[in-house]
Amino acid sequence: MTDVLRAEDVHVVRDGRPILQEVSLTVRAGEHWALLGANGAGKSTLLSLLGARVHPSRGSVEVLGRRLGLVDVRELRSYVGHVDPRHPLAEPLRVRDVVLTGLTNSVVPLPRWRPTAEQEERAERLIATLGLAERRESRWPTLSQGQRGRTLIARALMPEPRLLLLDEPATGLDLPGREQLIAALDELRLAHPTLATVLVTHHLEELPPGTTHALLLRDGRVLAQGPAAGVLTGDQVGKCFDLPLSLTRHDGRWSVRIARRT
Numbered sequence: 573m574t575d576v577l578r579a580e581d582v583h584v585v586r587d588g589r590p591i592l593q594e595v596s597l598t599v600r601a602g603e604h605w606a607l608l609g610a611n612g613a614g615k616s617t618l619l620s621l622l623g624a625r626v627h628p629s630r631g632s633v634e635v636l637g638r639r640l641g642l643v644d645v646r647e648l649r650s651y652v653g654h655v656d657p658r659h660p661l662a663e664p665l666r667v668r669d670v671v672l673t674g675l676t677n678s679v680v681p682l683p684r685w686r687p688t689a690e691q692e693e694r695a696e697r698l699i700a701t702l703g704l705a706e707r708r709e710s711r712w713p714t715l716s717q718g719q720r721g722r723t724l725i726a727r728a729l730m731p732e733p734r735l736l737l738l739d740e741p742a743t744g745l746d747l748p749g750r751e752q753l754i755a756a757l758d759e760l761r762l763a764h765p766t767l768a769t770v771l772v773t774h775h776l777e778e779l780p781p782g783t784t785h786a787l788l789l790r791d792g793r794v795l796a797q798g799p800a801a802g803v804l805t806g807d808q809v810g811k812c813f814d815l816p817l818s819l820t821r822h823d824g825r826w827s828v829r830i831a832r833r834t
């Protein structure tokens with residue numbers, strides 16, 4: 573399988589403080605990674621690095637064989653969809669127009685820019701895949717947080733990225749919103765079999781059943797990584813959060829609780 577992303581021995585230092593240390597990660601086409609760790613462990617920093625928004629202080633990051641620092645970051649970013657729940661949209665754009673801004677990588681439509689018929693068709697298909705067909709004409713301020721999240725995923729997919737980065741996409745969602753998001757992510761996996769994803773979350777309950785791999789970060793270092801079944805265990809996740817944990821998996825979904833002493 574193709575390497576979509578390869579980070580090797582990456583270090584990030586901010587204000588003289590190490591934020592990430594000795595992080596290596598390879599993501600291949602069709603893999604779906606969960607990135608877990610306590611507050612401040614470095615998850616968002618790692619995601620920004622993978623999305624070519626932050627440069628490593630040491631080590632290398634390659635997106636589709638192109639090395640960060642040696643090629644135009646705008647070119648690298650065009651291969652990566654980054655879904656940021658803090659998307660700074662203030663204007664009352666319609667869902668379909670927000671989705672189309674994924675092509676211009678702008679917050680609002682660029683003046684005089686018009687999509688082609690194929691681009692409009694792609695936007696419609698993604699809107700349908702993300703379960704937003706009935707909302708295509710709704711305006712941003714009238715959308716629920718879950719609908720906004722799914723709109724941003726469709727937007728990030730417009731330029732046909734090979735890698736989709738999702739930073740806590742279920743934050744603030746109610747139960748139906750969270751479940752719709754998880755179903756939409758699984759649908760996406762089936763509709764785009766070569767797409768790779770990296771999803772940051774605090775809650776294992778938010779992981780889609782299609783999650784194939786996991787990486788646990790602790791204090792800026794990789795505690796464990798690899799196929800999800802081997803990494804998402806009570807023992808490993810417990811070490812990551814410094815708690816005695818018990819994990820179970822049912823119908824592809826994970827749940828976690830404090831382990832009871834016997």
Ligand SMILES: Nc1ncnc2c1ncn2[C@@H]1O[C@H](COP(=O)(O)OP(=O)(O)OP(=O)(O)O)[C@@H](O)[C@H]1O
Binds near residue numbers: 612
């Ligand atoms: N711009 C910055 N300058 C200095 N330190 C920073 C900067 N951004 C983040 N940090 C620090 O880097 C560490 C990792 O932050 P990061 O946001 O990557 O963690 P996280 O695992 O995503 O945390 P959370 O779960 O709280 O979102 C934290 O200690 C944070 O204070």
